[in-house]
Amino acid sequence: MKRVLFALSSLLLLTLSAAAKPNILWVYVDDMNDWFSCYGETLIETPNLDALAAKGVRFTRAYAPAPVCSATRSAVMTGCMQTTGGFHNHRTEIKKDLPEGFVTIPQLFREAGYSTFNNRKTDYNFKFDPAELYSPELAKIVKTNSYEWMSQLKDMPFFGQLQFWGGKVGGEAGGKFPAKSRVDQAKVAVPPQYPDTPVFRNAIARHLEQTKLMDEELGKLVSALKEHGLWDNTIIFFFTDHGYQLPRAKQFLFEEGVRVPLVVANLPERKAEVRSDLVNLIDLGPSSLQLCDIKVPDYMEGRAVLAKDYQARDYTVVARDRLDYTIDRIRAVISPRFKYIKNFHPERPLTSPNYRDGYASFKELHKLHQAGELTPLQEQIFFEPKPEEELYDLKADPNELKNLAKDPAHAETLAQHRQWLAKWIKETGDLGQKPESDEELKAQLKRWKKRAVAPEFDRVR
Numbered sequence: 485m486k487r488v489l490f491a492l493s494s495l496l497l498l499t500l501s502a503a504a505k506p507n508i509l510w511v512y513v514d515d516m517n518d519w520f521s522c523y524g525e526t527l528i529e530t531p532n533l534d535a536l537a538a539k540g541v542r543f544t545r546a547y548a549p550a551p552v553c554s555a556t557r558s559a560v561m562t563g564c565m566q567t568t569g570g571f572h573n574h575r576t577e578i579k580k581d582l583p584e585g586f587v588t589i590p591q592l593f594r595e596a597g598y599s600t601f602n603n604r605k606t607d608y609n610f611k612f613d614p615a616e617l618y619s620p621e622l623a624k625i626v627k628t629n630s631y632e633w634m635s636q637l638k639d640m641p642f643f644g645q646l647q648f649w650g651g652k653v654g655g656e657a658g659g660k661f662p663a664k665s666r667v668d669q670a671k672v673a674v675p676p677q678y679p680d681t682p683v684f685r686n687a688i689a690r691h692l693e694q695t696k697l698m699d700e701e702l703g704k705l706v707s708a709l710k711e712h713g714l715w716d717n718t719i720i721f722f723f724t725d726h727g728y729q730l731p732r733a734k735q736f737l738f739e740e741g742v743r744v745p746l747v748v749a750n751l752p753e754r755k756a757e758v759r760s761d762l763v764n765l766i767d768l769g770p771s772s773l774q775l776c777d778i779k780v781p782d783y784m785e786g787r788a789v790l791a792k793d794y795q796a797r798d799y800t801v802v803a804r805d806r807l808d809y810t811i812d813r814i815r816a817v818i819s820p821r822f823k824y825i826k827n828f829h830p831e832r833p834l835t836s837p838n839y840r841d842g843y844a845s846f847k848e849l850h851k852l853h854q855a856g857e858l859t860p861l862q863e864q865i866f867f868e869p870k871p872e873e874e875l876y877d878l879k880a881d882p883n884e885l886k887n888l889a890k891d892p893a894h895a896e897t898l899a900q901h902r903q904w905l906a907k908w909i910k911e912t913g914d915l916g917q918k919p920e921s922d923e924e925l926k927a928q929l930k931r932w933k934k935r936a937v938a939p940e941f942d943r944v945r
Contacts, residue, residue, distance in 0.1 A: 505641035506752070507718040508593070508772045509709075511702065514553065514605075515651030515734060516724040518544075518745035519695045527667055528696045532703035533747060536722060539756050540749030541790070546763045547800055547818060548726040550574075551734055551741040552807050556725045556765060558609045561588045563769035563784035565803065567914045571609035573806040577927035579611045585783055589769040590617040593643035596778045601626045604647040631708035638713055643772070648701055651728045653694045658687035658729045658845035665693035675883050677732055677865055679858060683848040684730070691728050715750070719775060721768060722747040730845055731866065732834065735807055737816040737825055738884050742802045748790065751775075761796040762818060763789050785912070799901070801908050805916050809928055810838040811938035813916050817901045817908070823884065824901030825874035835866045837937055861885060875901065 520530040522537040523544070549559040550566055558571035562582065566572040569583055582588075590600040594617075601622040606614070614623065625633040626644075637644075651657055654664070661683050669689035674680040702722070709715040723746045727733040733740040746763065748771075766786035773780050774788035788794060804814040813828040840846050852858045853867055875891075875898050876884040888894040909917070925944045929936045 505598070505776060507637075507641055507714065508598075508643045508776065509718050509720050510643075510645045510768070510772075511648060511705065511720060511722045512605075512645050513648045513650035513698060513722070513724040515656065515726065515728055516695060516698065516745070517691070517727045517733070517740060518743070519692055520699070520745060522747075523745060525692070525695075527671060528692050530695065530699040532699045532706060533722060533745075536702075536706075536720060536749035537747045537756075540720075540747055540751060541754070541756070542758050543746040543748075543763055544758060544760045545820075546723065546744050546746035546765065547802055548724075548742045548744050548765050549802055551726045551736055551802070551804055553605075553725045554607045554609050555803075555805070557605075557607050560725075560765050560768055561590075561608055562586055563589065563766055563781070563786040565766060565785055565801070565912060566609070567803050567805070567916050568785060568912045569610070570915050572803060572916050573609070573920060573924075575808055576609045576924060577931060578921075578924050579609065582610050582612075585781075587781065588612065588617055589772065590643060590645075592769075592773060592778060592781070593776070594619070596776065597641065598776075599637070599640045599642045600644065601642065602645040602647070603627055631705065631712070634708055634712040634714060641776075643776075646705065648698055650698050650724060651691060651694050653697050655690075656729045656843070657691035657694060658684075658731075659840075659843045661844035661848075662686050663690040663693075665689040666696065667692040676859075676885060677862065677883055678730065679848065679852050679862060681848060681852075683844050687730060687845050719751060719772075720747075720749045721772065722749070723765060723768065725765075729840070729843070731840075731849055735804065735810075735838065735840075736834065737802050737804055737814055737823075739823075739878065739882065742816070751790065754790075760820075761789075762800045762820065763787075763797075764800045764802075799904050801905070803914075803916060806920065806928075808839050809932040809936040809938065809941075810836055811940050812836065815905055815909070815914075815916075817905045818878075819901065819904075821877060821879050822897055822901060823874075823876045823878055824889075824898065824905065825876075826902075826905055827870040827872055827874070830870045830872045832938075833867055833869060837935060839935075873898070873902070 519525045520533050522534040548556045550556045552574045554574050555566040559566040593600050599619045602618050603626045667689040669685040672688040678684045724744045727741040767789045770780045770784050770786040770788045771790050774791050799817050799819045802816045815826045817824045873889040874887050875889040922944050929941050
């Protein structure tokens, strides 16, 4: 009888211990900037994200490690920059194993006794076995459109990823014209880096519509968590993988390409706050592990930004490398006030051939260029060679239009950021320094054929 009672009490303790573990849910959104009312947007209302931000931590200076999905997602999954792990080139055809010792975030949660799931997108630039990352028993049920499957999560701690299409809902902003939107495009503000034409106004209005649709879907998710009794014990991380679709945003290291929304809600015993310190999405894994008392591996470059002993960064680095058949290498160092951009191929303009050339916004840009109707600034940004170095005062110049790299008054700031980048490249062993293998280039050439015009392809053509 005593043995039975002891077994029952042990089982009860294990159950209570499991129940005490917080769930972690990543709401992972494609191609979207922080155009939410809690971030200051006035043309739409986003009550569901606003509600999360009102009771959580809203970061105003969160950055994606790359301006494209696969490189960012690979970095987020490992807690290390994509340039450290060797998954920096977008959509590698010849995928390699993770570096020795690397373990993905879902695997670390599974090792700690958590169930894990991902409802849709992975897009990792490395080899992986889905059954090792995500619990096989959950793999099928979470792919449904309904949230009824959440009833099966009530008695298990979980780490989950729910993917929202975000800036790809109903067609990518800037891809088609005209695109439907509830937002009056006459009211949108067109930043000076873009031509103020109906095509660009429509693209911006469309992205606001996508943001509104995403917020409505977020509301359905929150309702489902509450309905199935998961809300009180689930910490939610809401973020996007990079910026939206306009020509200077996605694929580039300007603010519109890499600064993203990040809200962490339902943190136990923590007051709501707004933070302006520099965080990088490689911090998501270490932060999630730390909240669940799971050891953060020493090799991870990300930081547990919600820990009591967290120390804010002096700067963060973001990186762009090959994107499909467009070969380039760009690095940026972001400090609290300034951004330094190093272009390793300044001879290649922002409008180098890329897969978005068929988008309405790109066609409009090229049409106006040929007609001589772009402003001198727009001509310089999109069609002239890039500067070798760029330096922007993000406080005075949020659209990054005035390059201060050659301004003697900012020589000291330029030197500091240049030094930080050199230090980072050396300490992390930035693998973007090495050319891609002939085998990888051949695989890309086979896939993209005549569109692969970068000179690097000549040696394998």
